[in-house]
Amino acid sequence: MQPFQPVLLEAVGIPDGHGLASYRSRGGYAPLEHVLRDKKPADVIETVKASGLRGRGGAGFPTGLKWTFLPKDHPGPIYLCVNADESEPGTFNNRILMEDDPHQVLEGIVLSAFATRASTAYIYLRYEYPRSWHRLQGAIDEAYAAGLLGRRILGSDFSLDVHLHRGAAAYICGEETGLIESLEGKRAWPRIKPPFPAIEGLFRKPTVVNNIETMACVAQIFRRGVEWFRSIGVPADPANPRDPGSYGPKLYCLSGHVERPGCYEAPLGITARQLIDGHGGGVWKGRKAKAVIPGGISMGLMTESELDTPLDFAGPGRVGCLGLGTAAVVVIDDQTSIVDVLHNSARFFAHESCGQCTPCREGTSWSLRILERIRAGKGRLADLDLLLEMGNTMGMMPGSTICGLADGAAWPMKNAIKKFRGEFEDSIRRTNPSGWMVTDPVPALQIVGAH
């Protein structure tokens, strides 16, 4: 298929592509100069709204619209938090953007801060990205030295400080209010909403939280234009007034059982099959895919027959997945046990559950223990009904939890058991011939894997 000419990834492979000189030579910071000279914050918001850009962090909320939730005429300070906590399993595009083109991210940050009248931007960077730390800090230092950050940027009235704030390996710090709590120095327990961050966020001031890739898109929208952005991707369905469309290029992370794992830039809407076969060299070792995660583990699983689903914001939802998420596509071959896949997911969520609300704290732990027992050959068919019930009732969407981590834990359970029930049942019957039919509670495993 026709390869998409990288835009977000244009610096990859360029020697010193992460430096200021390279960025400028590719047209970088000229848009910023233009905006600061000729535009007002409201203009920038309108441009971003018009572009149809939707947040790239997982929720896909229209970015320009999110910025309009800030209170008008607030005396400030207003904060911009850039979510560089990228921890969704399978996802690594932010890492590449930060390591290979940090100035693209920075320019997007300055433009976004200008639009939202933020005076300080904190980049909350996960601990596990030391190279990104060094690259970003280097770019920030270059930007300050060149008058692109700090007081009166490029001679304008706009001032902005950008600070790196380092995380400590907790997935929930990627949830926007978990991030805010962590930045404030507390345990990262997501806040109840309302109030929403736009009204009361970081340090109880109006705050916008945006993803790294979203920032890069903002920079490119101002370099190449709204029309360019809207020419890429899947337009809104004219019959559905509530469909915001899926515009722009997307970084797809492909990993798992493929020949060529990697980050591939493509228009929103590429199908999983096109990504795997066209970019990833196909399923590895000549095997077939059993299941594919469309957008990070939280989104659940697609079956092999669902691989022609377009990976835009609407596609995965049509095949029972939670959504596009981070567009991290993980391929699982047909020689892998789905029980092992779900166990891995359950172990992740049990480890990362912040522990604040009962259904998630207890549900993630309980489901892990059930899956450990199934894997140890002591599973029952009745366990699948329990897991399905937890999957159906745990989450922000049914209203039983404060944040969406529980939905992320629930979806793989729901998808795996609904779409692969046969395999689960076979596995349980085979490994527990004397006990698969028991419906009463059974003794717990004495040893549970560390989580």
Add this chain to the structure above:
Amino acid sequence: MPTVIVDGREIEIGAHERLNCIEAARRAGTEIPHYCWHPGLSVVASCRMCLVETGSRDAATGKITMVPKLVPGCQTPAKDGTVIVTDSPLVRESRARVEEALLIDHPIDCPICDKAGECLLQDYHFQHGQPQRRADLQPFHSRRRDVGPTVTLFVDRCIMCTRCVRFTREVSGTAELMVTSRGAKEEIDSFPGFPLDNKLAGNVVDLCPVGALGDKDFLYQQRVWFLKREANVCGGCATGCSIVTEHNQDTVYRLKPRENPHVNRWWMCDDGRYGWHHLHDPARVAEVTRRAPGGESAVDWPDVVSRLRADLAAAGGLAVAVSPMLTVEEAWMLAAVAREIDPAALLALGPVPHGGADETYPGGFTIRAEKCPNRRGVEAVLAHFGPGISRWDDLLDHVRSGRAKAVWITAAYPGPWIDAATAAAFAGLECLVVQDLFASPLSDLDGGGAVRWRLPAVGFAERAGTWVNAGHRAQCFEQAIRPPAGVWPEGRLLWNMLGRRGLYDPAVIRREIAAAVPALTVLGDELPATGLDLRIFQLAATESATHS
């Protein structure tokens, strides 16, 4: 008036009230179960037990639109047209699942857990839970560690409602408690070397919905279903927290705060909470003894009524110390009896104990330095009898100058209140009556040739009547327990000395006081459980001697 619809029933709420769904439903007679919400703490909506279905009713069309998911009742405001559904299958199943989740690892310690009988986990299990365990069977852990000198923690019983942690951060401002770790491994703890050690610490035990936090003072002392509960007022300081005395067979086992938005809100301090042990101290004065030139003899209470009056009348020159530990009614009767015996009797306010300075906490709670509950009430009575309000120093002058021949000291302080040097001033009196909880240098004064009465006094839970706190709030309370072995509370003795028939009834005295003393008019009607500010009906504010 805004109307809220709860399970199909309409209730009106105040136009300016800010209620959540739990509070609104309560008005409609429905209790939405909850663990983590508390009106005195921040809202966290983390237990998820209070999930309900909500919606709104269009004011014009009456059409009801429901929100398509469950919402926490604690964080959802009840406004005009809010529809709350607490009994749908969705809500019932949600509650059953929360209960189930909390019980997965919870050690079923009920047979050895103090909280049994007043445990929300137990109660909600029976009301809202499901009958069968579905989780794997496993042996339970039940570890115990102390988080401070007065509070113990049974770690594994905790359901992570975080009320205790929030209390130490928001109300006491001391931040000793923390959550450690993450997810299902979370535990409550205090930092090594920085124990839970503030004067409001005991409140975290009240807050704990389960048997995780325990009062060391109460641990294993009594099963709660044997406890009887009497609304009382703490006698520890001039704050006058509304409390509940919990007792069985005339023994106090613990005190709990009673909600009073005007005084203590939901809290009480540890000095008050654990300040009942003196009631059961075996060293209490339990017998009436009269020492006279002929020797010392015990006197039966009915005889005290006549013989005490006779001794005081014979001596003449009466001076009385009216203790700020007495009720308004007792102070009134004492003053009346004293003036009957000697119309020129000096009526003085007894010593007012002080300890340190007022301590105010970030949540607004104040422990007063004035360590008695009724100085203002006694002063109001003394101001009426006049002339003016005499104080302890005035009485001491009276004694030292020889003007006093007979002195009746009502004390009833829980601890030492007079030193030997001051007591010695009373040595030359013809007749000295000391009515107190414990022996003191005053009660043990050498008789010489004079008459010395030693009368038992009673403590706060053994008294009935009214106290007026530092904020001018009058609170009435009933007697909770009987004093030791036939001891007559001051009120009963004085009632009989006034010649009244039947059992002592403070309400009768209250009405007489209300009719006679403008400053105490509010006592004429039955007071609400949270008391009443005396100043409400003061038309002409005669702040004569009732200033602080």
Add this chain to the structure above:
Amino acid sequence: MIAPPVPQRKVLTDDMVARIEALAPRYPDRRALTLPALHIVNADLRHVPLEAVVEIAAVLGLAPAEVQDTLTFYQFFHQDKPHGKVRVFVCRSISCALRGGDELLTGVCRKFGIEPYGTTVDGELTIEPAECLGACDFAPCMLANDDLLRNMTPETAAAELVKPRARAT
């Protein structure tokens, strides 16, 4: 918040405190210095002992329990004793697990004679499981201090981990 006065610091050096204070102008609230302070201490000491928590709390004007609350949430900071000079995180999330991540962890631990989360007796190496390291393009992967080790096997990992390595940032 109440923080009892600390007469003299036993663990935090003046340099550490200076580095913490240098960040103070970035935030309107000193509590926000908590995580940066923990990292500053951890970078030097390779753990954050309880005494350090008390001292950090005093510097920030917090109660020790508040700092410890935050610290333990991350399940990241060792407290009893320093971790190895090289701290190795082995990814165990889905993309690495699909390509041998769990076997990599057990294999490399066995090669160095420790259990997961353990430290070698010479104090050189600590090996811990980690959740997705964000390098799924190089699965199975490990992070050893600042270095991303790509497409590892127990054998290649063992060879890598004996090489001298700069301290973590």
